[in-house]
Amino acid sequence: MRYAHAVADVRAAERELMARLPEGALMQRAAFGLATVAADMLRDAGSVYGSRVALLVGVGDNGGDALYAGALLAGRGVAVHALLADPDRAHEGGLSALRDAGGRIVADAAVLDQADLVVDGLLGIGGRGGLRGEFARLAEAAHESGAPILAVDLPSGIEADTGEVSGPAVRADVTVTFGTHKPGLFVDPGASHAGIVEFVDIGLEFPPSVEPVLENLQVQDVRALLPAPGRSSHKYSRGVVGLAVGSERYPGAALLAVGAALRSGVGAVRYSGPVDVVSSYPEVIAGGGKVQAWVVGSGLGRDDEAVRRLLNVLATDVPVVVDADGLRLLPRKAFERSAPTIITPHAGEAAALLDVTAEQIEGQRLEYVRRLAQSYDATVVLKGPLTLIAGPQTSRVRVNTHAGPVLATAGSGDVLAGIIGGLLAGGLSPYDAASAGAYLHGATGLLAARSGPVAAGDLVASLPLAWHNIQE
Ligand SMILES: NC(=O)C1=CN([C@@H]2O[C@H](COP(=O)(O)OP(=O)(O)OC[C@H]3O[C@@H](n4cnc5c(N)ncnc54)[C@H](O)[C@@H]3O)[C@@H](O)[C@H]2O)[C@@H](O)CC1
Numbered sequence: 327m328r329y330a331h332a333v334a335d336v337r338a339a340e341r342e343l344m345a346r347l348p349e350g351a352l353m354q355r356a357a358f359g360l361a362t363v364a365a366d367m368l369r370d371a372g373s374v375y376g377s378r379v380a381l382l383v384g385v386g387d388n389g390g391d392a393l394y395a396g397a398l399l400a401g402r403g404v405a406v407h408a409l410l411a412d413p414d415r416a417h418e419g420g421l422s423a424l425r426d427a428g429g430r431i432v433a434d435a436a437v438l439d440q441a442d443l444v445v446d447g448l449l450g451i452g453g454r455g456g457l458r459g460e461f462a463r464l465a466e467a468a469h470e471s472g473a474p475i476l477a478v479d480l481p482s483g484i485e486a487d488t489g490e491v492s493g494p495a496v497r498a499d500v501t502v503t504f505g506t507h508k509p510g511l512f513v514d515p516g517a518s519h520a521g522i523v524e525f526v527d528i529g530l531e532f533p534p535s536v537e538p539v540l541e542n543l544q545v546q547d548v549r550a551l552l553p554a555p556g557r558s559s560h561k562y563s564r565g566v567v568g569l570a571v572g573s574e575r576y577p578g579a580a581l582l583a584v585g586a587a588l589r590s591g592v593g594a595v596r597y598s599g600p601v602d603v604v605s606s607y608p609e610v611i612a613g614g615g616k617v618q619a620w621v622v623g624s625g626l627g628r629d630d631e632a633v634r635r636l637l638n639v640l641a642t643d644v645p646v647v648v649d650a651d652g653l654r655l656l657p658r659k660a661f662e663r664s665a666p667t668i669i670t671p672h673a674g675e676a677a678a679l680l681d682v683t684a685e686q687i688e689g690q691r692l693e694y695v696r697r698l699a700q701s702y703d704a705t706v707v708l709k710g711p712l713t714l715i716a717g718p719q720t721s722r723v724r725v726n727t728h729a730g731p732v733l734a735t736a737g738s739g740d741v742l743a744g745i746i747g748g749l750l751a752g753g754l755s756p757y758d759a760a761s762a763g764a765y766l767h768g769a770t771g772l773l774a775a776r777s778g779p780v781a782a783g784d785l786v787a788s789l790p791l792a793w794h795n796i797q798e
């Protein structure tokens with residue numbers, strides 16, 4: 327598991343660690359890690375010795391990290407130039423170290439045009455709001471130079487605790503983050519500014535009483551969650567999932583969701599609805615019957631018949647995944663259920679559920695995924711390039727990073743709903759089914775994309791191998 331912690335908790339952990347270490351030791355650890363990544367980038371682009379690096383230096387310790395890393399690079403024969411956003415307030419120790427190592431402090435931003443790499447040390451976890459004044463001008467000039475940008479701790483201008491971006495911000499190619507991930511590196515739009523995130527361990531420790539803001543499942547976490555049939559398993563003990571999806575107008579949604587559910591580890595799949603799924607999937611049991619979880623909504627349409635099918639499923643006492651049209655039809659009172667509910671909105675559906683705009687959702691994803699979980703008393707899968715998962719009972723949010731833009735294809739959401747339904751029926755908790763489901767769905771996309779452009783049916787076809795790869 328990877329974790330992201332709140333700034334206040336990072337500060338407390340830093341204080342605790344600094345009290346036990348010689349002065350400046352933590353910053354040296356950070357700078358060493360930063361310089362190592364910078365040198366790797368320079369080597370990959372040609373060579374470290376003889377290359378040119380420009381530092382953007384703010385007024386806090388983030389700039390200090392950049393200056394000390396610049397000193398280390400200068401010691402390896404790199405021509406290092408530092409541009410100071412506010413010369414009177416730049417980190418003094420860092421400035422002396424850079425000068426002593428042969429680096430130069432300059433005022434002319436033209437050095438950016440010759441730079442092989444720009445290091446963004448404008449703002450770290452002390453930043454508030456978008457970049458202002460000289461900070462914004464330096465970032466703009468760095469973007470215009472076209473040089474690769476390496477951000478220190480997080481891209482300057484993004485909110486560390488939320489990933490919100492309220493003004494000008496750096497767009498980095500790589501971000502080196504220290505001690506723990508910051509929530510803003512996992513939540514869009516901030517995360518989309520970070521590029522590849524490299525983690526540098528500086529020895530920070532968080533006591534068990536400190537809750538991380540975010541959890542990011544790794545392959546071993548998903549492996550531990552996926553149900554595995556035992557020697558004496560039978561089809562009913564493995565779980566039966568029912569799907570009330572698809573309609574005469576949207577038959578494809580039923581085929582995709584059912585196809586995915588069949589390959590999500592369950593013992594049997596029941597289908598309730600007008601679509602002929604049995605011709606394509608003879609394994610499916612047509613009609614109702616006892617199930618351990620339902621999926622409803624994908625391709626349901628929005629007519630009276632759709633409402634009837636939705637309400638029938640919501641009236642059951644088993645966990646339910648509500649997707650797509652189901653979300654559009656959802657009367658709030660329907661959520662007074664005895665069993666858990668999972669809802670799987672994208673930003674547009676989330677906006678309709680909360681009566682706000684999709685832009686508001688996209689701008690404050692962490693805030694809104696939590697709000698949805700609270701107001702609908704449901705586990706929420708807020709879909710997008712980085713899907714967030716929130717539960718009604720926990721303040722911890724999970725984020726899925728194991729995905730790619732190939733998933734942005736019609737019918738992809740139907741596949742996700744089928745996978746999550748299958749995992750629920752297989753016995754996972756709603757929170758685990760939603761997060762492992764998002765990972766598995768992402769894995770099908772990454773796998774299918776190796777053979778070229780991907781249709782949602784290819785995600786279904788890739789599911790067995792994606793599952794197998796996770797289990798290896
Ligand atoms: N505290 C520690 O022990 C360590 C901190 N480290 C580094 O220190 C950073 C945090 O340093 P600081 O707390 O000094 O904070 P910053 O370096 O983020 O600087 C914050 C200051 O910038 C100004 N500012 C804030 N928002 C602004 C905006 N939008 N536009 C222009 N100016 C703005 C304010 O004067 C504020 O005090 C971390 O991100 C990390 O890079 C690392 O060296 C590891 C150890």
Ligand SMILES: Nc1ncnc2c1ncn2[C@@H]1O[C@H](COP(=O)(O)OP(=O)(O)O)[C@@H](O)[C@H]1O
Pocket residue numbers: 650672709710711712713729730731732733734735736737738739740741742767
């Ligand atoms: N750029 C992207 N990168 C990664 N995943 C994406 C991206 N865009 C969309 N997705 C994922 O693809 C799926 C699309 O679902 P949805 O919007 O319901 O599509 P549809 O209604 O066509 O099935 C979601 O799981 C979402 O998280």
Ligand SMILES: [K+]
Pocket residue numbers: 388446447448449450477478479480481482
């Ligand atoms: K930064």
